[in-house]
Amino acid sequence: IAEGARLALFTGDAARQRCVSASAAAGSTYEDTPYGETQPWPWRTRTPVANTAGQVCTVLGSGQGNVSFPANQGGSIGLVVCCNLAGTVRVSDEPDEDGYYTLLFDAPPPRKAGELLAGDLLQVRLGGKDRLLAVVQQGKPSALYSEECDGAWCMALDGVEAESMPAEMYSGAPGGKLDQKYACMTDFTLRPYIRRAKLPHISSTGNAVSSGANGYAASCFLLSAIETGISQTYKDGAALAFFTGAGAAQRRICRVDGEPADWFTRTMYYSSGWRKHFVKANGAL
Numbered sequence: 001i002a003e004g005a006r007l008a009l010f011t012g013d014a015a016r017q018r019c020v021s022a023s024a025a026a027g028s029t030y031e032d033t034p035y036g037e038t039q040p041w042p043w044r045t046r047t048p049v050a051n052t053a054g055q056v057c058t059v060l061g062s063g064q065g066n067v068s069f070p071a072n073q074g075g076s077i078g079l080v081v082c083c084n085l086a087g088t089v090r091v092s093d094e095p096d097e098d099g100y101y102t103l104l105f106d107a108p109p110p111r112k113a114g115e116l117l118a119g120d121l122l123q124v125r126l127g128g129k130d131r132l133l134a135v136v137q138q139g140k141p142s143a144l145y146s147e148e149c150d151g152a153w154c155m156a157l158d159g160v161e162a163e164s165m166p167a168e169m170y171s172g173a174p175g176g177k178l179d180q181k182y183a184c185m186t187d188f189t190l191r192p193y194i195r196r197a198k199l200p201h202i203s204s205t206g207n208a209v210s211s212g213a214n215g216y217a218a219s220c221f222l223l224s225a226i227e228t229g230i231s232q233t234y235k236d237g238a239a240l241a242f243f244t245g246a247g248a249a250q251r252r253i254c255r256v257d258g259e260p261a262d263w264f265t266r267t268m269y270y271s272s273g274w275r276k277h278f279v280k281a282n283g284a285l
Contacts, residue, residue, distance in 0.1 A: 003047050013063030018043055018080055035061065041078040113152040113193075114138065118241035122154060125187035132157045136242035141227065144211040144237060146198035153240060155223070159256035159263060186220070194219050200236045202268045209236050225267035225277040228252055230285045236267055249283035 010016055017040040020028075025037040035041050040061040049055040058077060059065050085103075090110070092102040113135075116122075122133045137153035186194065198215035201224070202208070210216070224236045229243030229252070242251060254263045260281035267277040279285060 016059050016063035016065070017061065018059075018078065020078060043078040043080045116152055121157075124190055126156065127185040134242060137240040141240055142238035144200040144209070144215075144235075146212055146215055148195045148197040149199070151195055151197075155242075157254075159254050159261055197221075199266075200224070201266060202234050202236050209234065211236075222264055222266040225265045225279075225285060228265065228279060228285075230279075234267055234269065252279050252283035253281065254279070 019040055020035075020037055022037050040063070042058050042060045045057045045059065045065075047057040049057060057065060090104040092104060095101055113122075116135045116138070118135055118137060120135045122135070123130055124133055125131075133154040134157050135152055136155045139151070140147075140149045196217050196219045198213060198217050199221060200209050200211035201216050202210075223240070226235060227237045227240050227243070229239045229248045253260050255261060262278050262281055264276050264278045269275055269277055277285060
């Protein structure tokens with residue numbers, strides 16, 4: 001009789017062997033406990049034996065199955081009781097000293113990224129290192145952005161690495177190679193949760209801003225100059241909450257290896273050729 005499918009735990013006879021706990025053996029009402037707490041016990045399943053009334057399939061102490069015993073036989077046959085926990089039940093982050101995870105029924109529910117405020121910090125693995133990200137915006141900054149931008153905007157507080165701007169960025173391409181490089185640097189457990197958003201941008205063929213569904217798609221991207229809170233002629237976006245109000249210049253300071261450094265935006269401007277705006281080490285444009 002096939003009542004279901006094999007569960008992942010039971011890969012062989014040894015995986016089916018079960019002993020009773022010390023407390024169960026000590027609390028037993030049987031004067032002659034047949035196996036004690038160190039020897040594997042036989043235990044019943046719920047599967048009836050075909051064409052045999054009153055018997056169920058039982059797993060022997062050796063872990064072998066397909067052995068039948070009367071369903072009402074007591075004293076020498078154990079029960080292994082199972083349950084199915086909801087996937088939302090929280091457990092401890094690490095096993096305890098005995099190697100067990102602890103159920104956390106009274107723990108407060110975890111916060112969601114959408115509940116964080118501008119300025120709140122997250123720690124993630126990026127490029128093989130633990131790095132701090134600041135939440136710089138919740139939701140779409142303006143109607144220039146696609147619906148995929150309606151999430152938690154996060155920015156690395158420190159420069160990931162020091163390098164010159166790739167040539168493709170000067171040619172007006174939004175930065176596909178840049179996106180691919182840094183998206184691959186994020187921890188693999190985080191990648192499925194990073195949205196591929198469409199952002200307003202200016203191409204080198206003119207001053208027009210491409211936005212909404214026509215914006216450029218990226219998972220990891222550079223901010224525009226106006227997103228950093230600096231007013232510009234080119235309105236390729238809107239100021240993010242983190243970069244508004246008093247002290248915005250200080251919040252724009254980026255450090256590489258502990259030292260303030262200039263950093264590029266994605267905003268283009270024309271001066272003897274198309275160039276990219278950058279934020280100076282002191283937080284000014």
